[in-house]
Amino acid sequence: xFFPRLILSTPNNTQLPxxxxxxxxxxxxxxxxxxYQRELYSQNSSLLVxxxxxxxxxxxxxxxxxxxxxxxxxxxxxxDYQGQGLGQLLLHSLLKEAANCELERVTLxxxxxxxxxxxxxxxxxxxxxxxxxxxxxxxGEDALILWRRGLNxxxxxxxxxxxxxxxxxxxxxxxxxxxE
Numbered sequence: 017x018f019f020p021r022l023i024l025s026t027p028n029n030t031q032l033p034x035x036x037x038x039x040x041x042x043x044x045x046x047x048x049x050x051x052y053q054r055e056l057y058s059q060n061s062s063l064l065v066x067x068x069x070x071x072x073x074x075x076x077x078x079x080x081x082x083x084x085x086x087x088x089x090x091x092x093x094x095x096d097y098q099g100q101g102l103g104q105l106l107l108h109s110l111l112k113e114a115a116n117c118e119l120e121r122v123t124l125x126x127x128x129x130x131x132x133x134x135x136x137x138x139x140x141x142x143x144x145x146x147x148x149x150x151x152x153x154x155x156g157e158d159a160l161i162l163w164r165r166g167l168n169x170x171x172x173x174x175x176x177x178x179x180x181x182x183x184x185x186x187x188x189x190x191x192x193x194x195x196e
Contacts, residue, residue, distance in 0.1 A: 021069040022102075022187075022194045024109055027056060027076075031065065034073045042092035044154060062086075062113050066093075066106055069195060075102055077110045079122065086114035086167075088124035091133065101186030103136050105194065108179050111140065115167045115176070122167065125159035127152060137162050140179065 027035060035052045039045060055061040055078055066075035074097045078090040093103045114122050125148060126133050142162040151159035166172050
C-alpha cells in the first residue's frame with residue numbers, strides 16, 4: 017500500500033516559481049519570485065516548504081528573527097490540501113524552528129475573517145494582542161495581532177511533543193506520512 021509522503025524543507029531556487037504560484041492562489045500574490053529569493057538568502061529569515069514527495073509544493077511558512085522574536089510573515093496551505101492537519105504540521109515546524117533559534121516569542125497578523133487560521137493559532141497557544149485597522153490593502157480587512165510567548169520554557173517543549181502526537185494521528189487519518 018502506498019502512503020503519500022510529505023517533505024518539509026528549505027526551498028531551493030528551482031522551487032521558487034511553484035512558491036509564487038502557491039502564493040498567488042492562497043494569498044493573492046503577496047510576494048514575487050524576487051521576494052522569495054530574498055527570504056531564501058536572508059540570515060534573518062526562516063523559510064520552510066511542505067511538498068509531496070516527487071511532487072509540488074503544497075504549503076509554505078516563513079518567519080523573520082527580530083531580536084528575541086519570531087515574526088511569522090507568511091503561512092499558507094494549498095486549498096486542495098486544507099483540513100488535513102497540514103497547517104498544524106507547518107505551524108509546529110515553524111514554532112520548533114523558532115525555539116531552536118533560541119527565540120523567546122512569536123507574533124503574526126491574521127485577517128479577522130480567516131477563522132480557520134485563527135483556530136490553528138489559538139490551538140497552539142497564540143493570544144490576541146491587538147488589531148490593525150484596514151491592514152489588508154486590497155480588501156480593507158482588519159488584522160488581528162496574535163502573540164505566543166514562552167518558546168524558551170520547558171513547558172513549551174512539552175507542548176511541542178504533545179502537538180506532534182496529535183498531528184501525527186491526524187496525518188495518519190489521511191494516510192499521509194512525513195519523511196524526516
